Structures are given as structure tokens and as C-alpha cells.
Amino acid sequence: MRRAAALAPLMLGLVAASGAARAQEATGEITIWSWDIAAAALERVAQDFMAQNPGVTVTVEDLGNQQVFDRTLAGCAAGGADLPDIVSVENHEAEIFWAQFPDCFADLTTLGYDETAAGAFPEFKRTELMAGDAVYGMPWDSGPVVVFYRRDFYENAGVDPSTIATWDDFIAAGQKVQEANPGVSMTQGDLNGDTEWFRMLANEQGCGYFSNDAASITISQPGCVAALDTYKKLVDAGLVGAANWGEKISSNNAGTVASQLYGGWYEGTIRTGVPADQAGKWGVYQMPSVSADGARAANLGGSALAITSASDAPEAAFAYLQYALGSSEGQVTMLREFGLVPSLLTAVEDPYVQEASDFWGGQAVWQDVLATLPNINPSRGTPFFGDADAILRTVQTGFLNGEYESAQAALDDAASQIEAVTGLPVAAAQ
Incomplete structure (x- = not known):
């Protein structure tokens, strides 16, 4: 991955040059389906794109997340009826579309997307967007995981986050932080309703739930067992306050939590949501690892854009993708104005990304977040992600409540249930 990152500036230059040439020639009207802040970001970038490409008109429709998913599935089932030119697709749901309706989407390699373009993005973002040799989506935003923390709470406890390299270090630090800040939880997790920590x-x-070739179930492999064991250690140590999404935000605002583990997109949730007097009190550090020399990078969340086969202007649609997602100009605009974390490897070199932030205590937070991109492992969602996640949610709750003798036993049970639902084999024990 280091080699890919080193080559990315050259690759991007080639991609941008070819994309600009195509964009100047592109004409037509294109419509995009998206949701919420993502839709607003696409519309903002569309203004710059249309200014440079007056032959193209871009319309972004904000339908809401579930509506985009449901209407895209329905449109594909109806042979492409009533679909727009471009749809937003969440990465972990992407393979549901490719598996059921591969003919519903344009293979981007037929429009000019090649290995040069692909190399501008980290492998983990590309894995779920391919089916065989076909590429059905271009990477958009990502969720590099970091720890968001309250500087003042850590300082009260004499804890330097740079010394937290492992989850055992995090536990030791958390005990000090909670003792020094009565009423404050070291971190929080949705103990019953979500599998995000796992x-x-x-x-x-x-x-992950499945192997990277999507051919077997791997949830009971050692890495997953270590993950579930670690989560229970944190919970049993009394460091994980039970909280859903809204309750976490309330705790951030009230100053009753010291750390949140999330994808980089959570930066905007904190910065725009907490009271003004918390400015300068927050920071970010790299997620700890299970072992002293282990990996310290992960991803949570992220999307892609796909062009439908029903599009009457696929070249114009691809030119838009090249600008919005394949250039630092497009991706950093969406980061700067909407907090959408780029997947483009060269975005880390942008001057905005390297700026120190007053809110984050003078830290160049985006540089630290994006620096983890090349180190993130791919993880296949497969068409069965929803089934596997629902099973794991129940098993995880049982394990945290002491209903299994070990994490291995819990995940063996989960693997068996996923096998029954999907028909995929459980990978051999390592």
C-alpha cells in the first residue's frame, strides 16, 4: 500500500488530465439521487463542475437514505425504469446491487476508469465496488477510524494520548480518566443496538464477516475473536457507557464522555454540535491496537457513486464523477464545507487538510485522519451483510451479558447461523 500511496500523485495527475479533456467535451443533463448532507455536497460540487463544463446540467435530488436504496432496487428490478443517471450507494450495501442486478449499472471501465484511476484510491474502498473485472462504483467518502477525545479530561488525569498504543493502555488510561473526572465515562457504545465497535x-x-473473496464466512477467525474479546474487556472494566447515537451526542454536549471511537466523519458531528465553550478542548489520536506492534487503522462507513445503465448521458455522468471524486478539488471542497472524508489518497497533501484547527486545539486533525487511509484492511460486505450483522448483533449482546463461555464460542455460533442463512461455508479454523 505504501507503493500505491507514493504513486498516487502521478496517477491522479494522469486521471485529472484525461478527465478534464473528457469533461470539456461532455454534454447532457444528468440527475443524481442522494441524501442529506451528501446531497448538499454533491450539489455544491456540481456548481463548480457546471461552471467548467457549460454543456452539462447537473440536478441533485435529496430523497433520503432509505428511499435511495429502496427506489434504486425497485428501478433495477423494473429493468432500469425511472432511475437517475447517478446513484449514491453505501459501500457495505453495494454488493446487494451488483449481485442482484449487475446489468443495472454501467461498468466504469468502459467509460475510461482504469488501473491508473483505481490506484488513486485505497484498496479497501475499491474491494466492494467490483464484480469480477467490472467496476460498478467510484469511491467517494470514507470513515477512517480515530479516537476523538477531550483534552481537558485526559489532562486532569495526567494521561498523554500519545502513550496509548494498545487497548490495554486504553483501559489503564480510562480508569485514570474516570477517577479524575467524576461522572465522566471513558467512552460509550451501543451495547444492544449496533455492532460498530466490533x-x-x-x-x-x-x-470481517466474510473473506475478501466473498467465498466463505470468517467471523469466527482469530482476528474477530480478538476484537470481541477486547470489546468485552472494555465493557467489563466499566469504561463503556451504554449509549445510542443520540445519547452519545447528548453526552458530548454535556461533557460526560471523554472519548468516542468513530470514523473521521464524526469530526463534524462534534465540532458543529457541542457548545462553543468546548472549542479547543477536543483532539484526535490514532486508535489503539490489540497488540503493541499491531495495526492501528480501520474504517467505519463510506459511500460510492454509480452510474446506471439507464443513463442517457453516461459520458457526462462519468465526467462528473471524475471531477467530484477523482480530483482533490472536488473531494476537498466536500470535506471543507460538509465534513465528508475523502477517499482520494492525494487529498492528504491539500493545504486545507494540513491546516491546524483552533477547535481541535491547534491539531491538523484531517492530516492525522487521512494518513491512516493506506493502512486500512479491506472488508467485504457481500450481499449478505444485513443478515450477518443482525445475527452478530444478537450474539454480541448475549456474549456481553455472559451467555457464552468465550468469544470463540459466541462467534462459532454466529458463524453457524450465518452459514444457515447464506449457504456460504465457514472458513477453516486458523
Whole structure:
């Protein structure tokens, strides 16, 4: 991956040059389906794109996340009826579309997307967007995982986050932080309703629900067992306050939590949501690892853009993708104005990314977040992600409540259930 990162500036220069040539020639009207802040970001970038390419008109429709998913599935099932030119697709759901309706989407390699373009993005973002030799989506935003923390709470406890390299270090630090700041939890997790902690820790360990060739179930492999064991250690140590999404935000605002483990997109949630007097009190550090020399990078969340086969202007649609996603100009605009974390490897070199932030205590937070991109392990969602996640959610809750004798036993049970639902074999024990 280091080689890919080193070559990325050259690759991007080639991609941008070819994309600019195509963009100047592109004409037509294109419509994009997206949701919420993502839709706003695409519309903002569309203004710059249309200014440079007056022959193209771009319309972004904000339908909401679930509506985009449901209407895209329905449109594909109806042979492409009523679909737009471009759809937003969440990475972990992408393979549901490719598996059921591969003919519903344009293979981007037929429009000019090649190995040069692909090399501008980290491998983990590309894995779920391919089916065989076909590429059905271009990487958009990502979720490099970091620890968001309250500088003042750590300082009260005499804890230097640069010394936290392992989850055992995090536990030791957390006990000090909670003792020095009565009423404050070291961190929080949705103990009953979400698997995000497990998925972040497992991805860090190079493990996921399925193998990277999507041919077997790997949730009971050692990396996943270590992830679930680690999560329970944190919970049993009394460091993980039970909280759903909204309760975490309330705790951030109230100053009752010292750390949140999330994808980089959570930066905007904190910065724009907490009271003004918390400015300068927050910072970011690299997620700890299971072992002293282990990986310290993971991803949570992220999307792509796909061009439908129903598009009447696929060349114009691809030119837009080249500008919005294949250039630092497009991706950093969406980062700067909407907090969408780029997947483009060269974005880390942008002057904005390297700026120190007053809110984050003078830290160049985006440089630290994006620096982890080349180190993130791929993780296949497959068409069965939803089934596997629902099973793991129940098993995880049981394990945290002491219903299994070990993490291995819990994940063996999960693997068996996933096998029954998907028909995929459980990978041999390592």
C-alpha cells in the first residue's frame, strides 16, 4: 500500500488530465439521487463542475437514505425504469446491487476508469465496488477510524494520548480518566443496538464477516475473536457507557464522555454540535491496537457513486464523477464545507487538510485522519451483510451479558447461523 500511496500523485495527475479533456467535451443533463448532507455536497460540487463544463446540467435530488436504496432496487428490478443517471450507494450495501442486478449499472471501465484511476484510491474502498473485472462504483467518502477525545479530561488525569498504543493502555488510561473526572465515562457504545465497535476492532485486525473473496464466512477467525474479546474487556472494566447515537451526542454536549471511537466523519458531528465553550478542548489520536506492534487503522462507513445503465448521458455522468471524486478539488471542497472524508489518497497533501484547527486545539486533525487511509484492511460486505450483522448483533449482546463461555464460542455460533442463512461455508479454523 505504501507503493500505491507514493504513486498516487502521478496517477491522479494522469486521471485529472484525461478527465478534464473528457469533461470539456461532455454534454447532457444528468440527475443524481442522494441524501442529506451528501446531497448538499454533491450539489455544491456540481456548481463548480457546471461552471467548467457549460454543456452539462447537473440536478441533485435529496430523497433520503432509505428511499435511495429502496427506489434504486425497485428501478433495477423494473429493468432500469425511472432511475437517475447517478446513484449514491453505501459501500457495505453495494454488493446487494451488483449481485442482484449487475446489468443495472454501467461498468466504469468502459467509460475510461482504469488501473491508473483505481490506484488513486485505497484498496479497501475499491474491494466492494467490483464484480469480477467490472467496476460498478467510484469511491467517494470514507470513515477512517480515530479516537476523538477531550483534552481537558485526559489532562486532569495526567494521561498523554500519545502513550496509548494498545487497548490495554486504553483501559489503564480510562480508569485514570474516570477517577479524575467524576461522572465522566471513558467512552460509550451501543451495547444492544449496533455492532460498530466490533466491526471497527475486527477491521483493525484484518477480519470481517466474510473473506475478501466473498467465498466463505470468517467471523469466527482469530482476528474477530480478538476484537470481541477486547470489546468485552472494555465493557467489563466499566469504561463503556451504554449509549445510542443520540445519547452519545447528548453526552458530548454535556461533557460526560471523554472519548468516542468513530470514523473521521464524526469530526463534524462534534465540532458543529457541542457548545462553543468546548472549542479547543477536543483532539484526535490514532486508535489503539490489540497488540503493541499491531495495526492501528480501520474504517467505519463510506459511500460510492454509480452510474446506471439507464443513463442517457453516461459520458457526462462519468465526467462528473471524475471531477467530484477523482480530483482533490472536488473531494476537498466536500470535506471543507460538509465534513465528508475523502477517499482520494492525494487529498492528504491539500493545504486545507494540513491546516491546524483552533477547535481541535491547534491539531491538523484531517492530516492525522487521512494518513491512516493506506493502512486500512479491506472488508467485504457481500450481499449478505444485513443478515450477518443482525445475527452478530444478537450474539454480541448475549456474549456481553455472559451467555457464552468465550468469544470463540459466541462467534462459532454466529458463524453457524450465518452459514444457515447464506449457504456460504465457514472458513477453516486458523
